[in-house]
Amino acid sequence: MTFTELGLSDRVLKAVDEAGYQDPTPIQAQAIPPALRGRDVLGIAQTGTGKTASFVLPMIDRLERGRARARMPRSLILAPTRELAAQVADAFQTYGKQHKLTMALLIGGVSFADQERLLDRGVDVLIATPGRLIDHFERGKLVLTGVEILVIDEADRMLDMGFIPDVERIVGLLPFTRQTLFFSATMPPEITRLTQAFLQNPERVEVARQATTAETVKQHLLYVHKDDKREALRQLIRTHEVNNGIIFCNRKRDVSIVFRSLIKHDFSAAALHGDLDQRVRMQTLDAFRAGEIKLLVASDVAARGLDIPDVSHVFNFDVPFNAEDYVHRIGRTGRAGREGASFTIAINAEKKYVTAIEELIDSKIPVVEIDGLTGEDKKSADSDGKTKRSRSRRRDDRDPPKDDRKGRRRNDRRDQEPDEPVVGMGEHVPAFMSIPLPSRKSKETSEETVG
Numbered sequence: 001m002t003f004t005e006l007g008l009s010d011r012v013l014k015a016v017d018e019a020g021y022q023d024p025t026p027i028q029a030q031a032i033p034p035a036l037r038g039r040d041v042l043g044i045a046q047t048g049t050g051k052t053a054s055f056v057l058p059m060i061d062r063l064e065r066g067r068a069r070a071r072m073p074r075s076l077i078l079a080p081t082r083e084l085a086a087q088v089a090d091a092f093q094t095y096g097k098q099h100k101l102t103m104a105l106l107i108g109g110v111s112f113a114d115q116e117r118l119l120d121r122g123v124d125v126l127i128a129t130p131g132r133l134i135d136h137f138e139r140g141k142l143v144l145t146g147v148e149i150l151v152i153d154e155a156d157r158m159l160d161m162g163f164i165p166d167v168e169r170i171v172g173l174l175p176f177t178r179q180t181l182f183f184s185a186t187m188p189p190e191i192t193r194l195t196q197a198f199l200q201n202p203e204r205v206e207v208a209r210q211a212t213t214a215e216t217v218k219q220h221l222l223y224v225h226k227d228d229k230r231e232a233l234r235q236l237i238r239t240h241e242v243n244n245g246i247i248f249c250n251r252k253r254d255v256s257i258v259f260r261s262l263i264k265h266d267f268s269a270a271a272l273h274g275d276l277d278q279r280v281r282m283q284t285l286d287a288f289r290a291g292e293i294k295l296l297v298a299s300d301v302a303a304r305g306l307d308i309p310d311v312s313h314v315f316n317f318d319v320p321f322n323a324e325d326y327v328h329r330i331g332r333t334g335r336a337g338r339e340g341a342s343f344t345i346a347i348n349a350e351k352k353y354v355t356a357i358e359e360l361i362d363s364k365i366p367v368v369e370i371d372g373l374t375g376e377d378k379k380s381a382d383s384d385g386k387t388k389r390s391r392s393r394r395r396d397d398r399d400p401p402k403d404d405r406k407g408r409r410r411n412d413r414r415d416q417e418p419d420e421p422v423v424g425m426g427e428h429v430p431a432f433m434s435i436p437l438p439s440r441k442s443k444e445t446s447e448e449t450v451g
C-alpha cells in the first residue's frame with residue numbers, strides 16, 4: 001500500500017513526501033480511506049504507530065474546501081495533555097505545509113488573550129485540552145456549532161485523568177452531523193460506552209499493540225537490590241551506546257531523585273513530571289528533541305503521548321504497576337520501524353508486575369546480568385527481607401573512591417552486610433569516628449537521596 005493509493009490530495013501527498021515517509025503505517029492505511037469518505041472511525045492504536053497522521057492527513061484534505069468564520073472552528077481535536085496537544089499542532093504544521101489552514105492551540109500555560117485573538121479571526125483547526133476548551137467556552141469566546149470534524153485522541157488517557165465528564169459536555173455542544181474520529185490505545189468498558197454515544201456506524205481499525213513492542217525493541221530485564229538501582233542505571237548507560245534515552249520512574253519523588261543523581265554523576269539529564277510548569281516542560285522537551293539533553297527522567301503521566309522520535313533507549317527505573325504502561329513506555333523507542341532497546345531494572349518485590357507484563361505481551365523479557373549488581377544471592381536476600389535494615393543504610397550506592405573504581409571495596413563491604421558486629425577493631429576508636437554527628441549526618445542524608 002502506498003500513500004498515493006489512499007486517496008489523499010496532491011498537496012497532502014507532497015507534504016507527506018517532504019516529511020520523508022515512504023509508506024503508510026498500518027493504522028494510516030486502514031484509517032485514512034474511510035476518514036476521507038467522511039465515515040466515523042474508531043482507531044485502537046497507541047502512540048508510535050503513526051496514529052496522529054492517520055487523522056491529521058484526512059482532516060487537512062477535507063478542510064481544503066471551505067473557510068473559517070470568526071469564533072467558529074471547523075474542526076476540533078481534543079487531547080488529554082498539553083504536550084500531546086502541542087504535538088498534534090506540530091503535526092498539522094508539518095502535514096499542512098502546502099495549505100493555508102489556520103489553527104489555534106488552547107492549552108493551559110498559554111495566555112488567554114493570544115488564544116482569543118486567533119479564535120476571533122476564525123480557525124480551521126482547534127486543538128485543545130478539555131479543561132481549557134471549557135474555560136474559553138464559558139468566557140463566551142467560542143461557538144462550537146460549526147465543527148464539522150471532531151477528533152478525540154488518547155481517550156483512555158482522558159479517562160485515567162478524569163476528563164470524561166468534560167469531554168461529554170463538549171461533545172454535547174457539537175452538531176450531530178459532524179464526523180468523529182476516535183482514538184484510544186485500550187478499550188476499557190467506559191471507553192466502549194463513549195464510542196457508542198459519540199460515533200455513528202464507525203469503521204473500526206485496530207493495530208496490534210504487541211507488534212510495535214516485540215518486533216523493533218530489544219527488551220532486557222535485570223534484578224538488583226533496591227539500593228543498587230541507580231548504580232545499575234549508571235552502568236547500563238555507560239556500557240551501552242545510548243544516543244538518548246528516557247528513564248521512567250513510578251513516582252514523582254523518584255523522578256527528582258534519579259534526575260539529581262544523574263546530574264551529580266555528570267550525565268546530561270532533565271526531569272519531566274506533571275507538576276512542572278508548562279513552559280519548563282516544553283523547554284525541556286525541545287532541548288531533548290534537539291539533542292541538547294541526552295536523558296529524560298519522566299513519570300508516566302508526564303510522558304504519555306509525547307512524540308519523541310529516535311529515542312535509542314528506554315530505562316524502566318521501576319517496573320510499572322500497570323502492565324499497559326510498560327507497553328507505552330517501551331513504545332518510546334523502536335518507533336516507526338526503528339531499532340530500540342529497553343532495560344527494566346527490577347527488584348524481587350516487583351516480580352509480580354513483571355509477570356503481569358509478560359502475560360500481556362505474551363513473551364518472557366530476557367534477563368540480563370551486571371557484574372557485581374545482579375545475581376541469585378542478592379535476589380534471595382531481597383525477597384526474604386532479612387538484610388533490609390542494614391542494606392538500607394549502605395553507602396555503596398555512591399561511586400567508589402576514585403582510587404578504587406573497580407568496585408573491590410564495594411563488594412567487600414557487601415559481603416559484610418549482615419547485622420553481626422564488625423570484628424577486628426578491638427577497643428580502638430579511630431579519630432574520624434569521634435567527629436560530631438549532626439553535620440556529617442545531614443550531609444550523608446542529602447547524599448543518600450541523590451547518590
Ligand code: AMP
Pocket residue numbers: 020021022023024025028046047048049050051052053307308309335336
Ligand atoms: P504517532 O504514533 O502519531 O505518535 O507517530 C509516531 C512517529 O512516527 C512520529 O515521529 C511520526 O513522525 C512518525 N511517522 C508517522 N507516520 C509515518 C510513516 N508513514 N512513515 C514513517 N514515520 C512515520
